[in-house]
Amino acid sequence: MASHPPPPPLVRQGALSRPARAPATRHPQRDVTVHGLRLRYIDVAPTGDEADAPVLLIHGHSSRLEEYEALLPHLATRRRVLVPDLPGSGYSDKPSRDYDLRLFEDSLLGFLDAVGVERAHLGGGSLGGNLVLRLGHREPERFERLAAWAPAGSWEPMRGWARFAGVMKSLRFMFWPALWIQSRFWYRRDWEGRDKALADAWAYYEEVYSEGFHRMYWDIGMDQALQSLFERAPEITHPTYVAYGDQDKALDMDRGVQRLATLLPKAVLRVFEGARHSLANEVPEALGRDVDAFLAGEPSTP
Secondary structure: OOOOOOOOOOOOOOOOOOOOOOOOOOOOOEEEEEOOEEEEEEEEOOOOOOOOOOEEEEOOOOOOHHHHOOOHHHHOOOOOEEEEOOOOOOOOOOOOOOOOHHHHHHHHHHHHHHOOOOOEEEEEEOHHHHHHHHHHHHOHHHEEEEEEEOOOOOOOOOHHHHHHHHHHHHOHHHHHHHHHHHHOOOOOOOOOOHHHHHHHHHHHHHHHOOHHHHHHHHHHHHHHHHOOOOOOHHHOOOOEEEEEEOOOOHHHHHHHHHHHHHHOOOEEEEEEOOOOOOHHHHOHHHHHHHHHHHHOOOOOOO
């Protein structure tokens, strides 16, 4: 496997509103202002008859909407699919400010208001899966079905990790090595798309890195470490799809998701054999078929 050492710790402006060198979505890119922040997003119309509620897809930590490019064809056959870049991420605005999960929740709710969607399904992986469940808990009447794969927050509060991230945030030169180490856990080593996926991710990070991106990265890492989904889970009464890869063992993700599924009153658990953390990249066809059927209220077929 090719290695991907961290690039030099250059501080870039991060002012690009569209990908320049990093691969871009094939769908038209749009912008909307929510609570004073410009968010880039795509709004994909169904390719067949629209027979289901729209779905809002939420990307992972420090990721971008292109994360779900391979997943979209499977979900957009019978429903509208909306995918925004979160504040501080992708090609949305990246102000130098404090970031937390509540800001992301507020921004996503404001985004739905801005595009005129009153009720929707929710889907997302990692940080996105965490936000799916947090939003379902926060505004249960607004969302119909929830799909969360490898959701962050499937752990007890990790105060040691949060303190470590706080120290790392102040050591600016450590950003790139820390990101490089984290990226080792995204994909299984024998996945044929691993080298290209890492190269594409690095092109994106080099393009958007800025003071705001730096702060968002560490702030959200700290906030996620300190908060657990386990207390909220019994109160989330939506039909909920939960999935993880059986090789996703960092931070005990596999065992944490198993526990989370037992706490959710209406959970369906799916385990993807031979997959790691980034299911939308490693197994988009299987995940897409599963989530599409679940959102439509149909039985899934492993």
